[in-house]
Amino acid sequence: KGDSFVGRIIDQKYKILERLGDGGMGSVYKAEHLLMSRTVALKVLRRSLADDAGNDEFVRRFQVEARTASKINHPNAVTIHDFGLEGDSPYLVMEFNEGRSLKDVLTETGPLAMPRIVSIMSQVCEAIDEAHSHGIVHRDLKPDNIMISKKRDGSDFAMVLDFGIAKMLSGG
Numbered sequence: 001k002g003d004s005f006v007g008r009i010i011d012q013k014y015k016i017l018e019r020l021g022d023g024g025m026g027s028v029y030k031a032e033h034l035l036m037s038r039t040v041a042l043k044v045l046r047r048s049l050a051d052d053a054g055n056d057e058f059v060r061r062f063q064v065e066a067r068t069a070s071k072i073n074h075p076n077a078v079t080i081h082d083f084g085l086e087g088d089s090p091y092l093v094m095e096f097n098e099g100r101s102l103k104d105v106l107t108e109t110g111p112l113a114m115p116r117i118v119s120i121m122s123q124v125c126e127a128i129d130e131a132h133s134h135g136i137v138h139r140d141l142k143p144d145n146i147m148i149s150k151k152r153d154g155s156d157f158a159m160v161l162d163f164g165i166a167k168m169l170s171g172g
Contacts, residue, residue: 005029005044010086014042014093023162024140030096033081040081043092062090069163071134076127078161097159099149106143116156120148123158131163138163 005016005027014031017039021028026045033040045062066083069092073079082093102120106112112120124146131138138145138160145162 003027009034010042010044010091011084013082014040014091016042023144031093033093039096041078041094041096043094044086045090045092059085059090062092065163066092068136072127072131072136072163074127074130076123076157076159077130077163078159094161097147097149097161099147099157099159101144102146102148102158103143105148120146120156120158123156124160127158127160131160136163 003019006018006029008016010016010031013034015034017030017032019027019029020041023043026043029042029044031040031042032038045058063083066080069078070080070083078097079095080092081095084091124141128138128141140162141160145160147159147161149157149159151157
């Protein structure tokens with residue numbers, strides 16, 4: 001059956017263009033910010049999570065997640081642009097990355113050459129270091145949550161995604 005979000009306009013700002021994939025907390029869509037004509041990634045959180053936690057607690061946790069992730073400002077960490085509620089569905093708007101997951105790259109190419117590994121992991125570590133400087137621990141760092149795209153010079157550009165289950169070190 002079709003995806004009920006594709007084609008919808010969320011919060012009078014974001015037109016859902018296509019479903020990109022699903023994660024533990026929800027589905028991710030390619031969307032267009034209508035006023036800015038900017039392509040973004042829009043994550044709609046899974047309704048069953050709200051049912052399990054109670055809607056008020058779920059929305060509170062979601063808002064904490066969004067505020068937490070938005071503190072991270074680094075080229076190798078996904079930027080959070082916006083968040084809100086559309087009906088009963090919380091959503092998070094992030095920068096869109098045209099790349100492929102490190103998992104897909106590894107599946108296609110097999111083991112990577114050491115210089116390529118060092119380059120990718122150095123970028124990942126820089127993003128994680130930035131998160132740590134804000135008291136944020138990722139808690140789900142894996143190849144699925146690292147996007148690889150190409151810079152103009154052909155080298156790899158790594159971006160860490162999904163700080164969605166991040167935990168503030170301070171307990172906040």
